[in-house]
Structures are given as C-alpha cells and as structure tokens.
Amino acid sequence: MSTVLLVHAKGGPPLGHVLARAAARADLHLLALSELPPAVAASAGSLCASVVAPDDAERHDLVSLIVSRAEAVGADAVLTFSEYAVVAVAEACEALGLAGAGGAAGLARDKRMMRHTWLRAGLAQPEFRAVATRDDLREAAAALPYPMLLKAAWSAGSTAHQIISAPEQVDSAWRCSREVMAESALLGYAELHVAEADAHFVVEEIVTGATEEWFEDTGWGDYVSVEGVVADGVYHPVCLSGRMPTVEPFTERASITPALLPDDLQERVVALARDAVDALGLRDCGTHTEIKLGPDGRMWLIETAARFGGAMTVPQIEEVFQLDLVGMLVDHLLGRTVDWPARALGPGDARGAAGSLVVLAVDGDGAAWRDRRDWDFAVVRDAVALSEGSALSVVPESSLPDGSTVPVYEPAGGANTMAALCLLSATDARTVLRDFTTLVRALPEVLPPATDATAPSPSPSPASTPTVPARAPRSSAPTPTRPRPAAEPEGIPA
Numbered sequence: 001m002s003t004v005l006l007v008h009a010k011g012g013p014p015l016g017h018v019l020a021r022a023a024a025r026a027d028l029h030l031l032a033l034s035e036l037p038p039a040v041a042a043s044a045g046s047l048c049a050s051v052v053a054p055d056d057a058e059r060h061d062l063v064s065l066i067v068s069r070a071e072a073v074g075a076d077a078v079l080t081f082s083e084y085a086v087v088a089v090a091e092a093c094e095a096l097g098l099a100g101a102g103g104a105a106g107l108a109r110d111k112r113m114m115r116h117t118w119l120r121a122g123l124a125q126p127e128f129r130a131v132a133t134r135d136d137l138r139e140a141a142a143a144l145p146y147p148m149l150l151k152a153a154w155s156a157g158s159t160a161h162q163i164i165s166a167p168e169q170v171d172s173a174w175r176c177s178r179e180v181m182a183e184s185a186l187l188g189y190a191e192l193h194v195a196e197a198d199a200h201f202v203v204e205e206i207v208t209g210a211t212e213e214w215f216e217d218t219g220w221g222d223y224v225s226v227e228g229v230v231a232d233g234v235y236h237p238v239c240l241s242g243r244m245p246t247v248e249p250f251t252e253r254a255s256i257t258p259a260l261l262p263d264d265l266q267e268r269v270v271a272l273a274r275d276a277v278d279a280l281g282l283r284d285c286g287t288h289t290e291i292k293l294g295p296d297g298r299m300w301l302i303e304t305a306a307r308f309g310g311a312m313t314v315p316q317i318e319e320v321f322q323l324d325l326v327g328m329l330v331d332h333l334l335g336r337t338v339d340w341p342a343r344a345l346g347p348g349d350a351r352g353a354a355g356s357l358v359v360l361a362v363d364g365d366g367a368a369w370r371d372r373r374d375w376d377f378a379v380v381r382d383a384v385a386l387s388e389g390s391a392l393s394v395v396p397e398s399s400l401p402d403g404s405t406v407p408v409y410e411p412a413g414g415a416n417t418m419a420a421l422c423l424l425s426a427t428d429a430r431t432v433l434r435d436f437t438t439l440v441r442a443l444p445e446v447l448p449p450a451t452d453a454t455a456p457s458p459s460p461s462p463a464s465t466p467t468v469p470a471r472a473p474r475s476s477a478p479t480p481t482r483p484r485p486a487a488e489p490e491g492i493p494a
Helices: 015-023 038-047 062-073 083-096 103-108 111-120 134-143 167-187 263-280 313-321 325-333 377-383 411-417 429-446
Strands: 003-008 027-032 050-052 077-080 128-131 148-152 162-164 201-205 223-231 234-243 254-257 285-293 299-305 353-359 391-394 420-426
Touching (some): 003 015, 027 062, 077 325, 111 128, 128 134, 134 167, 162 167, 162 411, 263 299, 285 325, 313 353
Parallel strands (some): 003 077, 027 050
Antiparallel strands (some): 234 254
C-alpha cells in the first residue's frame, strides 16, 4: 500500500474529515505542526500509522523537517490542507521529487506577488499597492481612492483586514494590523515558513459589488468562490460556493454549496477563475478562487489559494455532489487515475444543499450584540425553528465548548473571534440561505446570558456600524481597534 505524509497546521477542512478519507487511500503518517483538536486527537492514533509533533527547535527549518520525516516513513506523497503550510510543503515536494503545487506555490500565498502576476496577465482585479512600512502605506493611501482595504499579505480568514476611510486613519490602521498579526502568530494563525511574512501587506481599492444581476433571490453576498484542482498543470473547476454578506470589514459569515448562479453566469465566473489559476502556474494541488461580483456583469479577482477551501467547503461538496476531494487528491498525488469533473458542477447537478455558518457576536446588519452570551449548541438546535428537512449540526473541532462566552467580535480579528462553526443540510440552497438568516437573527435572543461576570461588555467598534459589503463605509467610521482574540477553536481560513 502507498504511504502518505500529511502535514497538519491550523486551518483547512476539519482534520477528522481529512484523516478518515486520506487513511482510506494509503498508509497515513501525520506531522502535526499545530496541536491536534481534542475532538480528533483520539481517532488520529487509530487512523494514522504514526503521529509526530516536532518541538520548536525541529521547526526552525520546516522544509528540512518535512523532507526528513517523509524520507523516514517512505512517503510516496506529501500534502497539507493548511494555508500556513502550503509553501513549505510545496518546497519539500520539490526537494523530494514528488507531485505538489510546485515552485509557484508562493504566488498563491503572497497577495502582493499574486496581484502583480495577475496585473501582468491583464486580469480584472482591484487597484493595489504593496506596503512594507508605515511610510509605504501613507504613500499608497495618497494614490488610491478612499475607502481602501489594508490586508496582511500572508494572512487568512480576514485576519488583520482594515478599512481605511480617511487619511487620519492610516497610522492607526497600520499599527492595528501589525498588532493583530503578532497576536495571530501566538494563536498559530500565521505563515510557518516564510521569514518576516507578518511584515508584508497590501492595500487595495474597495470595488463596488452587486448581486441583483447575478442572483434571482435577495440575501446573497456579492462574491463567490470557485473550488477546483490543478492536476499535472491542468485546471479542473469543480463547483461554485455562494456566500451571505460579509461582516465588516470583510469577514466571512457563511458559505453555501451550490451557488445559485444561472449556467451562463457560472461559466463566466469559471472562465475568470481558470485565467487566474493558469496565470499562477500551479502544478498539482487543490484551488480556492474568490471572485467579486459587480454591476453590469463586472467581476474582480479577490484571491486564489493553492489548497482547497477551508471551513466546511470540502465536506459540503462531498455531501452535495458526492465527490471526496480529499481522497481524489491523494489518489492523484500517488499517480492513480482520477476522473475529475468535466466541467464545474452547478445547481442542476446537486443533491440538496449544504452550508457552514461562522458564529460571530454580530446581528444580520453587522451590529454588535447588545449583551454577552454563552455558546450552547443544544439550546440553538432546540430553540430555533428551521425549515422542514433541514438538519443542523456543530463542528466540534472548530467550535468552543458549550458554556464558553461568545467573544466580542473585533473587525480586525476576523475569524479569530468566532465562537463556533455550524453545518446545515437542506433541500436546496435557497433553504440554506433562509435558515442561516433565521439563525443569525435568533442567536442573540436564544443563547443564554453570559455566566462569566468578568467578561467585558461589548463596546462600540467598527462592528457596530451596519456593514454594506463592497460599498463605502460611512464617513463616521470609527478608528480601527485592536482585537482581543479570545477563541481557541481550530482556525478556518476560507
């Protein structure tokens, strides 16, 4: 039987899902760069031939560590599903002569290089500037129109995103984003291989999105993601996932599979995703490409990753389209024949629908909850009336334990301030969207009041201003605030 080394770090699909499917295809060895979620720690021992957690000294040269471990177990393939380990694993595969994302993996990780690559290819994207210092940001802010978005070049999950609405916010946004990246690194949400990655940023214009021309129903967010894979350098789109509107600045709240786009519009989106992936020159890896939808048929590339979508994207695809993407990628990396979809699958190919909802302490308009609440999935399941045929569950490894106080949402913290991740299965995507809207509205009412009397009360922050995705924030937008990461569920980059 073939041997596979899986490099685990924060983020990506739930580890339990990945382990079960990879172990069914090969003898599986696990190199754990992040602590295993308690919910899967026990099963890892039974599913894996070995589980190794290196100490800090061993991680100093991550590529050499991966190569050494792969050679020790006789790995025929090495892979990761974590955004933070993509580059290191790609370089290790190159050194080992194994199939992998290839030398271009960094282009799908560093938002600065990604945007420069797309600029040279003439692809539609927001205007941008790379920044490395506060003076760089000041210079860029003088050239781009307000409002603009400051991003950490190597972040995920909307961590350290800052909307800058006026010149007087530039310095505080820079300070805040640097602090957020430092705190994220302490929580394990940071690039593991590239030195000084936390000092790299990009600032870009905020393009105006629109949904009316793309979706028949209201309530959808103004961007979609194209899930796919590159096999032997050939891009294979798999399907599209839709979104609910983001929470300010651009934190993802929910992903829904499939996206309800008409066939002709889906084909246009897929064509742009193909151009984006082809321009990067990836070789063998999953892909996750986010695209902003605008008026008059306009689209802009947000970003591409050289790995499958995080959170529950992969399990959703398996449920809706009966495709085990983890197992299929393992098979491909091992040199086995894989029948990838001949085209991107759409609503007409789906069996029902599925979606994942990130629990954040903000209501449907993006305003902070009036008071603190404790997370309790059983209460939510029993108290919120969903559509007939809908089934709601919680993802334990990506959620705080019941009884934990829901963290105050901090815009710059992005997904770092999540409390839980819920999965919903329903008859169709419209029902998922409707049920998620019901859940978001009900959560601050049905969850029990916080029992921790020392927990700070919500304070005014950018989250208290209703968010209008892809539009200019109100001129009175507050100065960016420093987040207080309080949650410790497994990180889930989108």
